[in-house]
Amino acid sequence: MYAQMIKTARAGIKTRDEMSDLERDFQDKIDRDIKIEPRDWMPDDYRATLIRQIGQHAHSEVVGQLPEGNWITRAPTLERKAILLAKVQDEAGHGLYLYSAAETLGESRDELTRLLHEGKMKYSSIFNYPTLNWADMGAVGWLVDGAAIVNQVALQRTSYGPYARAMVRICKEESFHARQGYHAMMKMAFGTPEQKAMAQSALDRLWFPSIMMFGPSDAESTHSEQSMAWKIKVKSNDELRQQYIDQTVPQIEYLGLDLPDPSLKWNEETGHYDYGEPDWSEFFDVIKGNGPCNVDRLRNRVKAWEDGAWVRDGLMAHARKKAAAKVAAQ
Amino acid sequence: MTQVDQNALTQFLLRLGDNTLVLGHRVSEWCGHSPVLEEDIALANTALDLIGQTQLWLGLAAEVKGNDSSADKLAFLRDAWDFRNVLLVELPNGDFGQTLMRQFLFDAWQSIMLGRLIKSSDPRIAAIAEKVSKEVTYHVERSSGTVVGLGDGTDESHARMQVALDYLYPYVGEMFLSDDTDAAMVQAGIAPDPSSLRAEYDALVGKVMAEATLVIPDRAYTHKGGRTGYMHTEHLGHILTSMQWLQRTYPGAEW
């Protein structure tokens, strides 16, 4: 889940009796699957929760450029270089679509960027893990984007129109990401012994962080109830995680790699794969800022932003001069 | 088509392909670090075009060369002295202004060169030039627009762009040098004499720099040695170190 651990702005859900007329109309629309649009009335908490969730989602896309960008200059063939670059470019695009959706709620991209850079907003923990060998490029596309797709396909039905539409566009592009990742992974898994070892290493390192992308288990996720009622969130963390694991295990088996978790076993009774519990203390550590790459990732983004200030200001100044000259000429 | 020395033709194609390979590599270094998302996406498009052009030029070079060569082998398995790109494209990115200035100075040359290559006597070269020139026409529009915007922006952006131009301009002349390889291309009607492109280039660059309120330095000196391979800058070796690392470390692997 690109947006993890989003706290709903208020605690608990109001009953119909507690709602004002406006709130009741609003909830009725959501219950009837009518999309909420930017100028529609909405509860302040709905707006605030959405800004946090969409903003975090956008930040994840933007920071998410870095682990893969790390390998662009080392891509082993011209075609792989082009594919990887196009893929990372898409992440920037996704960030842009999502910031645009957040902007329809009255929050500017610059403001969201400031909150990210000051550590007041988060991005997905998955991007705080390092990419250490070329197979990581395959594994990120396959596992990380694969997990994102599971989450984002569900979010295409989210109640806020601009967010849902951004998801539709993003999902179309994501399937390219997952497929190119798996394709690169096949080359590695079926390649030389060294390549296969890289593939195994990538899978082993990224498996648990990937299944943690869906957030803590439902029992511990105290803030989803209101988000579910508002259809900001459409499926529970555990439901999505199980769906992801069920679809991914056969893909691991096809590659002929060892399963990254000894507890992964098909369960005839449930019709699902059993899996081992990830180390949630690690998850919370990474969220707190203690992941392997937290500091570097944020520093890189802040540096890009600060180094770019003169460019943004320069081009804006030129645009203003041109506009003034045009007015003067009239 | 006049029979042309195949070695000379290979050299000529390597010059085209190495220019786009090395510049594409440099531009791709920006991925994720641009001043604004829109620029990140635009720069990636430019880099993608350049990588695609590399596949075409080096692909043709490999075809002419024969012996089981391929675009990838040429890109990833030659050492620095075999590279034939002009020095301009291997210079470091510097700040965003230097990157865009380098891009414009190259785009301007490339667009004029491609305009001539569309009429090449070698239909393979003419076909590539036809396809690529559309991409490059857009590159010129975008990079010139940004150079103008930053040159005529704030005091700071103006100063930075002037520094970039002063640094890069001594590398411009190499694009217009001629040698025996070029003479062979002219002879066979494959490509123009590079020096014949200079006037058109000066006119285009002069117009853009005037709009950008930047001053073109006196071209008293020209750094050279890239397109002949005689003396690259120290930077090329570092580019190749990362670019070729996987292919060199795991020879024969497929990726």
Add this chain to the structure above:
Amino acid sequence: MKNEWPLWEVFIRGQHGLSHRHVGSLHAPDAETAIRNARDVYTRRNEGVSIWVAEAAHIAASTPGDKGPYYDPSQSKVYRHPTFFDIPDEVGSM
């Protein structure tokens, strides 16, 4: 002075013969750059043959509160729709 680039709404004509459709938004300092940014952001997968951009601040929109008075009255004008009229098969297509 606030230096965030203005927001532009982007409209793309997907194919020849179709009208421009809203596809999203982006930031740019001026209209020319907005068009170039739209080309780079929104037509990477061959999605368009023509681009319009409009500064978001200049778009006027109806208010959601007007929904009833604006759009409901047309629902009762069923006779505007061709299917309202039964035409005998004998007269041919109409």
